[in-house]
Amino acid sequence: MNKRSRTRFKTDLTVKVNCSDLPGGSCKARLADLSVHGLSLILQEKLPVASQVEVEWGSVTFLGELIYCQSYGQEFLVGLKVEESVYETARNRAGQQPQKNS
Numbered sequence: 601m602n603k604r605s606r607t608r609f610k611t612d613l614t615v616k617v618n619c620s621d622l623p624g625g626s627c628k629a630r631l632a633d634l635s636v637h638g639l640s641l642i643l644q645e646k647l648p649v650a651s652q653v654e655v656e657w658g659s660v661t662f663l664g665e666l667i668y669c670q671s672y673g674q675e676f677l678v679g680l681k682v683e684e685s686v687y688e689t690a691r692n693r694a695g696q697q698p699q700k701n702s
Contacts, residue, residue, distance in 0.1 A: 608635045618654040619666075621647050631657065632677065636687055639664070639680045646676050653680055660690050 613631040622645055632640040639655060639662060647653070651666040664682035671677075682689075 608633045608638075608640075613657065615641070616656040617641065617643065618656070619647060619651050621651045629655075631655070634686050636685050637682055638667075639682060639686065641678050641680060642672060643676045643678055647678060653678075655680065657690075662686065662689065 610633045611631050615629055615631045616626060617629045618626045627643065627645060629644075630642040632642050634640070641655070647666050647669050649666055649669060653664055653666050655662045655664075662680070662682045662684070664680040666678055667681050668679040669676050
């Protein structure tokens with residue numbers, strides 16, 4: 601039985617991950633799922649728990665703390681706890697209109 605209090609939405613989107621614990625500081629990853637305050641990512645690199653991670657998804661950027669990292673075949677499945685609501689952040693950014701230069 602799933603004990604999560606929030607619904608998780610499955611995805612398969614490519615995102616950019618920035619983290620000082622990554623070789624070169626960034627990498628591409630797959631966004632496996634998301635919920636109101638978390639993201640699951642599939643990475644090629646292992647990251648230490650408590651790493652501070654920035655995830656860029658189009659025009660939306662999420663900041664959070666890595667709460668788990670586990671083997672996932674030849675890759676790693678990581679969980680990220682984000683401070684701001686994923687849904688609100690994405691909705692607010694999607695609703696922003698580009699500013700025109702005067």
